[in-house]
Amino acid sequence: MNAVEIKNLSKNFGAKQAVCGLDMTVPMGAIYGFIGENGSGKSTTEKMICGLIPTSGGSIKLYGRDYTDGDVRAKVGVLIESPGCFPGLTVWENMMLQARNLRIPDAEKEVIKVLKTVRMEGAAGNKYKNCSLGMKQRVGIAMALLGEPTLLVLDEPLNGLDADGMRIMREVFLDIVKDGKRSIIVSSHLLGELQKVATHYGIIRHGKMIVEMSAAELDASCRTFVALRSDEINRTKMLLGCKYSRVEEDEAGYIRVYDITTPEEVVRYLWENGISVTELGIDKIGLEEYYIDLMNGGKR
Amino acid sequence: MTPELKFESPSFGKRIKGMLGVDFYRLFHTPLFYIFLVIAAIIPAMVSAMTMMPDASGNTMEPLYSNVWQIIASSKSLYVIESIADYANMNMVFIFGGIMVSIFIGHDYKSGYVKQLFTTHAKKQDYMISKSVVCAFAIICMCLTYFIGGTVGGLLVGYDTTVNVGSLVLAILGKMVMSFGWASLYTFLNVIFRKYFGISIASSFFFGTGILIIGAAAIVESLSLPTFFLNIFLYGSSVNASLSSNIGTLVICIAVSAAWSIIYNLLGTRILTKSDVY
Numbered sequence: 186m187n188a189v190e191i192k193n194l195s196k197n198f199g200a201k202q203a204v205c206g207l208d209m210t211v212p213m214g215a216i217y218g219f220i221g222e223n224g225s226g227k228s229t230t231e232k233m234i235c236g237l238i239p240t241s242g243g244s245i246k247l248y249g250r251d252y253t254d255g256d257v258r259a260k261v262g263v264l265i266e267s268p269g270c271f272p273g274l275t276v277w278e279n280m281m282l283q284a285r286n287l288r289i290p291d292a293e294k295e296v297i298k299v300l301k302t303v304r305m306e307g308a309a310g311n312k313y314k315n316c317s318l319g320m321k322q323r324v325g326i327a328m329a330l331l332g333e334p335t336l337l338v339l340d341e342p343l344n345g346l347d348a349d350g351m352r353i354m355r356e357v358f359l360d361i362v363k364d365g366k367r368s369i370i371v372s373s374h375l376l377g378e379l380q381k382v383a384t385h386y387g388i389i390r391h392g393k394m395i396v397e398m399s400a401a402e403l404d405a406s407c408r409t410f411v412a413l414r415s416d417e418i419n420r421t422k423m424l425l426g427c428k429y430s431r432v433e434e435d436e437a438g439y440i441r442v443y444d445i446t447t448p449e450e451v452v453r454y455l456w457e458n459g460i461s462v463t464e465l466g467i468d469k470i471g472l473e474e475y476y477i478d479l480m481n482g483g484k485r
Numbered sequence: 486m487t488p489e490l491k492f493e494s495p496s497f498g499k500r501i502k503g504m505l506g507v508d509f510y511r512l513f514h515t516p517l518f519y520i521f522l523v524i525a526a527i528i529p530a531m532v533s534a535m536t537m538m539p540d541a542s543g544n545t546m547e548p549l550y551s552n553v554w555q556i557i558a559s560s561k562s563l564y565v566i567e568s569i570a571d572y573a574n575m576n577m578v579f580i581f582g583g584i585m586v587s588i589f590i591g592h593d594y595k596s597g598y599v600k601q602l603f604t605t606h607a608k609k610q611d612y613m614i615s616k617s618v619v620c621a622f623a624i625i626c627m628c629l630t631y632f633i634g635g636t637v638g639g640l641l642v643g644y645d646t647t648v649n650v651g652s653l654v655l656a657i658l659g660k661m662v663m664s665f666g667w668a669s670l671y672t673f674l675n676v677i678f679r680k681y682f683g684i685s686i687a688s689s690f691f692f693g694t695g696i697l698i699i700g701a702a703a704i705v706e707s708l709s710l711p712t713f714f715l716n717i718f719l720y721g722s723s724v725n726a727s728l729s730s731n732i733g734t735l736v737i738c739i740a741v742s743a744a745w746s747i748i749y750n751l752l753g754t755r756i757l758t759k760s761d762v763y
Contacts, residue, residue: 232761255608263601265604268601271598272596273514285503285507
């Protein structure tokens with residue numbers, strides 16, 4: 186059984202079609218990286234999954250049941266745009282209100298547990314309005330975790346976090362799915378961060394899912410490249426450009442030669458042309474580059 | 486192996502109990518609630534005092550009221566006011582209440598609280614009921630502080646205190662009962678204008694003034710119907726709860742308030758279900 190199964194989903198806002206014919210499958214226990222440009226339909230899709238906006242067509246099933254089923258809805262935790270906290274109340278009070286709404290029997294114990302999960306137990310007495318952005322994001326996730334949800338829908342939870350905040354968030358995500366019962370849909374523009382935790386990806390464009398795959402499939406489809414440095418960058422680029430189909434210089438000043446797996450061949454070729462290679466490595470493009478490639482139709 | 490998952494169906498009672506608990510907690514932790522309680526007490530006291538103040542030439546103005554209880558309810562059912570005194574009674578609470586309810590519910594949307602609520606478990610019907618009940622409670626509390634303020638103000642300026650106690654009690658109870666209908670109307674208006682905070686406040690104020698009763702009165706008059714028909718409206722029944730009330734007046738208030746509460750709750754639930762919540 187999949188956590189989420191969406192078939193032919195559509196949403197129109199007047200004449201504008203925000204989502205059209207979208208299919209999406211989130212397996213149980215997955216961290217599903219939901220990726221797309223601004224305005225591609227990510228948030229709209231997430232809001233439809235959460236029941237915040239009605240669909241214009243198609244079907245959404247959560248754990249095999251229709252998404253409007255109240256019982257299954259009780260097992261969905263959400264962080265979309267803002268955590269839904271009252272600024273004048275403390276983190277603890279906000280959490281307790283949500284726990285009461287969810288009719289959690291031992292609310293205090295549960296709130297302490299989720300605050301620990303997001304490493305916020307020390308800030309429970311802070312007024313929500315005085316929390317930093319990173320703390321607010323973690324409170325939002327803690328709110329979403331109340332009531333032991335089996336599906337979390339998190340919209341841009343990594344925005345505005347510092348390096349330590351990102352690390353904590355990654356640990357939190359991995360903690361959540363470790364028992365294989367819970368799944369997370371997480372949308373983010375920080376693809377490098379997302380790649381560190383995601384087990385599955387869905388890439389949406391103009392309201393349509395253009396690629397859906399597992400992390401292993403992404404890894405297999407990412408292009409390999411040889412990265413090198415030499416003492417004559419421009420001549421090296423020119424020479425390599427004559428022999429190989431795709432040669433680029435990256436931001437760090439390395440020359441990348443794509444789609445070859447034998448660096449010896451490159452080194453020999455440059456050596457024969459009087460160029461010494463000073464640094465050499467072999468790597469694969471990451472999610473970010475894969476995504477940019479995909480958005481550009483495979484051409485950079 | 487697929488992990489086993491269990492989904493439970495909480496009863497209506499359990500759901501509404503949880504939500505009412507949250508809404509009452511919020512109400513009691515909202516400074517605005519207490520500010521409006523004080524406003525509801527001060528306004529009638531001020532109206533009483535000001536009517537006895539001397540004007541610029543040193544002459545005392547003609548008092549608006551002849552009796553301290555007229556600031557609580559008018560002497561008889563006056564659907565269309567003839568003087569400001571007919572208007573300045575406990576019905577004013579429904580205007581303050583409307584503004585308070587708009588701000589209270591507006592914060593649900595501004596903070597994103599409704600997202601959490603509707604995503605996870607809450608039925609739209611539960612939300613409407615809970616808000617209506619809590620806001621009705623807030624308006625009833627304002628009725629009480631209004632009563633205290635109006636009585637103290639009236640006594641201090643020395644108005645006559647003669648009254649039919651039974652009618653006075655029935656009038657106050659009638660207005661309190663009407664709070665449920667008004668609260669449901671305001672909740673409904675805030676659901677309609679949930680994305681426009683300012684408009685929701687303005688609309689609550691507009692409807693709270695009962696100004697539409699003038700149009701309704703004109704229709705009733707043109708159809709040669711007795712003014713009794715105006716009691717089918719919230720404002721009509723609220724006005725009908727006067728110092729000449731009897732048990733029938735209270736029964737009408739209960740029936741009208743219940744009917745409009747159900748109508749507004751059903752409409753609000755439908756709107757929330759059929760349109761974007763957030």
